[in-house]
Amino acid sequence: xxxxxISFEPDDRYNAFxxxxxxxxHGEGKLTGIAVAVKDNISTQGIETTCASKxxxxxxxxxxxxxxxxxxxxxxxxxxxxxxxxxxxxxxxxNSAFGPTLNPCDTGRVPGGSSGGSAAxxxxxxxxxxxxxxxxxxxxxxxxxxxxxxxxxxxGRVSRYGLIAYANSLETIGPMAKNVADVSLLMSVIAxxxxxxxxxYNKPYTHTPSADIKGLRIGIPEEYFGKGVDPEVAxxxxxxxxxxxxLGAVTVPCSIPSMEYALAAYYVICTxxxxxxxxxxxxxxYGPAADTxxxxxxxxxxxxxxxxxxxxxxxxxxxxxxxxxxxxxxYYAKAQxxxxxxRKDFTRLFSNxxxxxxxxxxxxxxxxxxxSDPLSMYLSDILTVPVNLAGIPAISVPCxxxxxxxxxxxxxxxxxxxxxxxxxxxxxxxxxxx
Amino acid sequence: xxxxxxxxHIGELADIGIDTAELATFTGQFNAIxxxxxxxxxxxxxxxxxxDLYNVLRDDIVxxxxxxxxxxxxxxxxxxxxxxxxxxx
Numbered sequence: 001x002x003x004x005x006i007s008f009e010p011d012d013r014y015n016a017f018x019x020x021x022x023x024x025x026h027g028e029g030k031l032t033g034i035a036v037a038v039k040d041n042i043s044t045q046g047i048e049t050t051c052a053s054k055x056x057x058x059x060x061x062x063x064x065x066x067x068x069x070x071x072x073x074x075x076x077x078x079x080x081x082x083x084x085x086x087x088x089x090x091x092x093x094x095n096s097a098f099g100p101t102l103n104p105c106d107t108g109r110v111p112g113g114s115s116g117g118s119a120a121x122x123x124x125x126x127x128x129x130x131x132x133x134x135x136x137x138x139x140x141x142x143x144x145x146x147x148x149x150x151x152x153x154x155x156g157r158v159s160r161y162g163l164i165a166y167a168n169s170l171e172t173i174g175p176m177a178k179n180v181a182d183v184s185l186l187m188s189v190i191a192x193x194x195x196x197x198x199x200x201y202n203k204p205y206t207h208t209p210s211a212d213i214k215g216l217r218i219g220i221p222e223e224y225f226g227k228g229v230d231p232e233v234a235x236x237x238x239x240x241x242x243x244x245x246x247l248g249a250v251t252v253p254c255s256i257p258s259m260e261y262a263l264a265a266y267y268v269i270c271t272x273x274x275x276x277x278x279x280x281x282x283x284x285x286y287g288p289a290a291d292t293x294x295x296x297x298x299x300x301x302x303x304x305x306x307x308x309x310x311x312x313x314x315x316x317x318x319x320x321x322x323x324x325x326x327x328x329x330x331y332y333a334k335a336q337x338x339x340x341x342x343r344k345d346f347t348r349l350f351s352n353x354x355x356x357x358x359x360x361x362x363x364x365x366x367x368x369x370x371x372s373d374p375l376s377m378y379l380s381d382i383l384t385v386p387v388n389l390a391g392i393p394a395i396s397v398p399c400x401x402x403x404x405x406x407x408x409x410x411x412x413x414x415x416x417x418x419x420x421x422x423x424x425x426x427x428x429x430x431x432x433x434x
Numbered sequence: 435x436x437x438x439x440x441x442x443h444i445g446e447l448a449d450i451g452i453d454t455a456e457l458a459t460f461t462g463q464f465n466a467i468x469x470x471x472x473x474x475x476x477x478x479x480x481x482x483x484x485x486d487l488y489n490v491l492r493d494d495i496v497x498x499x500x501x502x503x504x505x506x507x508x509x510x511x512x513x514x515x516x517x518x519x520x521x522x523x
Contacts, residue, residue, distance in 0.1 A: 058508075059508050060507070060508065062500050062504040062505065062507065062508075063500070195492060198490045198491065199490075260473065260476070261473045261474055261476065261477055264470060264471045264473045264474050265474065265477075267467070267471070268471060268474070275448060279449075282449070283510060284509065284510075284511075284517060284518075284519045284520075285508060285509050285517060286508040286509065286510075287508075287510065288510060289509075289510020289511045290510070290511070290519070290520050291520065292511050292518045292519065292520050292521070293520075293521075294520055294521075295520060295521060296519075296520045296521065296522050297446075297449055298520075299520035300449040300520070301449050301450065301451035302451060304449055304450055304451055305450065305451030305452075305453075308450070313450050314460065314463060314464075316448050316450055317441070317444045317445060317448055317450055317460070317464070318464070318467060318468075320444050320447050320448040321436075321440075321444050321464070321468075322471075324444065324447065330474070330475075331471055331474065334474040334475070334477050335474060336483065337477050337478075337479040337480075338474060338477045338479075340479060340483050341477065341478075341479055373463075373466075374463050374466075374467065375463070375466045375467050375470060378467070378470075
């Protein structure tokens, strides 16, 4: 295959990139010569991959993530690695060891997180598309805050091989772009079976978006317009849903009672998985070297204290606590039951409706430094985490503005019906374009 | 109620390395978050999660993989092509 190069010299005034590849090479295929930005927790052979953490500074992966291999094989040029909350832990991209990313719509505000660098790079027009990852909303939140489109695919539809794990049972790689057609195009490249990921499912994505949603049944969960949701955001999203009704969709009021404890369950599960996954960062195989003259625990503690930021240390400790003797039954075991209840709620609703719609985020992008208390930051994930607990697909598509800042419409679908959420987002996007 | 002593113990278990000066902040944040987690006390259900698939593993066949040099290249401390680790005993 012929190898070409492109020139990539973005004006990155938003700190969207941790690493820019100035002359990336590319082959030929569906994505010939398209510059694609890759979130920095996705392994790229020969390109430094840090998860925005000091503990991986200088780490050069010896292999590509499966999704990266696929975009390269279809002609894309890997344009660089994008900023993020350290290891994906955050909702604002302020938890990066290399400084926050700024929102291109208002540089005094956060771009959302944790895929904030990918969203900002797309929103600012530096790249046409980007790969992000979504553990509890990390693709949809920055897509909503920056006014772009982001898809969290069904769990298992895109291989996680080479994604540096934070919470494996929740996270997935997904596409981000300015419009639904490009999100669909990138999804068609990265979806499909990979034997190197044991949770990978053999269901390729070959869909072309269709704007025909006549007769589609849309559930409107009351919790998505309730307490904690900014009334102005709710109003913009209701108007967008009205537009879908004008296109022939039928809306049905409904409720997700398990939302009461979904966020708590999510944080118990993700921190528990993080405490196990992040045990590998000890300065032995990668990252700043541990002092081999010291004892095992002393050497590890030195490396981890200096290498991890405060939010990562907090989550590792919370997970260690939730899994510890005497607390496992109270937290982790209960969270698993709660997770199953969330899944059952979605299954029940999807027997009567085709998709669910609501806001992606309860507010517009917050100001830099506005959420200094960890719990208040966690609470802003309330509308995105249920999808990850259930493993279903969801998309965020821009649907208007509040105080000049973008608002995202979230469309959630049945497991493996990524095509349908794409169609609903596409129908809305095409209708407002006219 | 999580105490500073609890947080110190958890920090030890997780090899996270906590300074005495950090204990009060971490403990305060811990208590706020754990108090929020208490909503899980209201969760009803039997906890039995049935799955159709269980342990999807490939046959244990040796396949091409990274070379020794590629696998050890990122280690900060090496000796004779091997990774050096802190002493265990």
